[in-house]
Amino acid sequence: MPSHRILPPLACALLLAASVVLRSQPQAPSQPVSPGRWFKGNTHTHTVNSDGDSTPDEVVRWYREHGYQFLVLTDHNYLTSVEGLNALHGANDKFLVIAGEEVTTSAESKPVHVNGLAVESLVAPPKAATIAETLQQSVDGVRAANGIPHVNHPNFGWALTAEHLAQLERTRLFEVFNGHPQVNNVGGGGAPGLEEMWDRILTGGRLMFAIAVDDAHHFKRPGDPNASGPGRGWVFVRAPRLEARAIVEALDRGDFYASTGVELAEYDGTSSGITMKVRATTWSRYRMQFIGRGGRVLTEAEGPAASYTFKGDEGYVRAKVWESNGHVAWTQPVPVGASAPK
Numbered sequence: 001m002p003s004h005r006i007l008p009p010l011a012c013a014l015l016l017a018a019s020v021v022l023r024s025q026p027q028a029p030s031q032p033v034s035p036g037r038w039f040k041g042n043t044h045t046h047t048v049n050s051d052g053d054s055t056p057d058e059v060v061r062w063y064r065e066h067g068y069q070f071l072v073l074t075d076h077n078y079l080t081s082v083e084g085l086n087a088l089h090g091a092n093d094k095f096l097v098i099a100g101e102e103v104t105t106s107a108e109s110k111p112v113h114v115n116g117l118a119v120e121s122l123v124a125p126p127k128a129a130t131i132a133e134t135l136q137q138s139v140d141g142v143r144a145a146n147g148i149p150h151v152n153h154p155n156f157g158w159a160l161t162a163e164h165l166a167q168l169e170r171t172r173l174f175e176v177f178n179g180h181p182q183v184n185n186v187g188g189g190g191a192p193g194l195e196e197m198w199d200r201i202l203t204g205g206r207l208m209f210a211i212a213v214d215d216a217h218h219f220k221r222p223g224d225p226n227a228s229g230p231g232r233g234w235v236f237v238r239a240p241r242l243e244a245r246a247i248v249e250a251l252d253r254g255d256f257y258a259s260t261g262v263e264l265a266e267y268d269g270t271s272s273g274i275t276m277k278v279r280a281t282t283w284s285r286y287r288m289q290f291i292g293r294g295g296r297v298l299t300e301a302e303g304p305a306a307s308y309t310f311k312g313d314e315g316y317v318r319a320k321v322w323e324s325n326g327h328v329a330w331t332q333p334v335p336v337g338a339s340a341p342k
Helices: 010-016 056-065 083-089 131-144 162-166 194-203 244-253
Strands: 037-042 070-073 096-107 110-117 148-151 173-178 209-213 234-239 256-259 264-269 273-278 286-292 296-302 305-309 315-323 328-330 334-336
Touching: 056 070, 056 083, 083 096, 096 131, 096 244, 110 131, 131 148, 131 162, 148 244, 162 194, 173 194, 173 328, 194 209, 194 315, 209 234, 209 256, 234 244, 273 286, 273 315, 286 305, 296 305
Parallel strands: 037 070, 070 096, 148 173, 173 209
Antiparallel strands: 037 234, 096 110, 110 148, 234 256, 256 328, 264 273, 273 305, 286 296, 286 315, 315 328, 315 334
């Protein structure tokens, strides 16, 4: 499968590449690992080692049994060991547990949480005077531990603004969807939703990539709408192999898309535009949007497949897929033209 990226500057190569087909399901273990593999995973979940209700074994078992290929354990200010979990549940080319931490602190009486993916040591939560300083120090702490940072649930406690995210250095990842029932994904009361924040940041000239996660805490309260349960948001990551460093570096580059239930069958990029196709279910209908600078819908199509031809002045183009039962998928922004985010 030809290589492609859904990000610049590296992802600008996407626009010059030949057609690319997404394959979200792993190949059989006997087949060689190709550069174009896609893996389903969750980068935000909790165990009894912080405020979850289930042991690491129970948590990992749930994701393994529900079709995921990787899971990052991110207990609050605690680095849960994954060596034994991988010995028990991991399988070459099939399933992987990755070490992580949710660096958890506060500033200006607001919660400030940053995930560290594949960190090699515990990251101490910083104590800074402002939200901006606390965010940056958390990100830098994760980088110092050789991990990949992503900013969590900006509207939890109405803590973070688009301006906070736009001025961050050394990270481009934030959660556009979090499955916890108290994180205010869609905004309200005059505060923007997370997707609107994303477009403000991109339009302002800063490139950021959007993740969907569970933030699961409760595995023993199935059906409870007030519980933070698993299986609500995830990513499909394109990586050369199912290995921790390969997975998190692909996330850091933007080689992934986010979803709450929609799976893509194809994503074709050329120098002139983008073509997409959903892995459709028989009971669903689909609506596809291509979105540019200012969050403007450039074009919209009904059905499981659509394409968009670049005009050159969009600034960026990202796609959103709506499914008739409420599920969504988001692709990462492709820069277009002189006003493209950097």
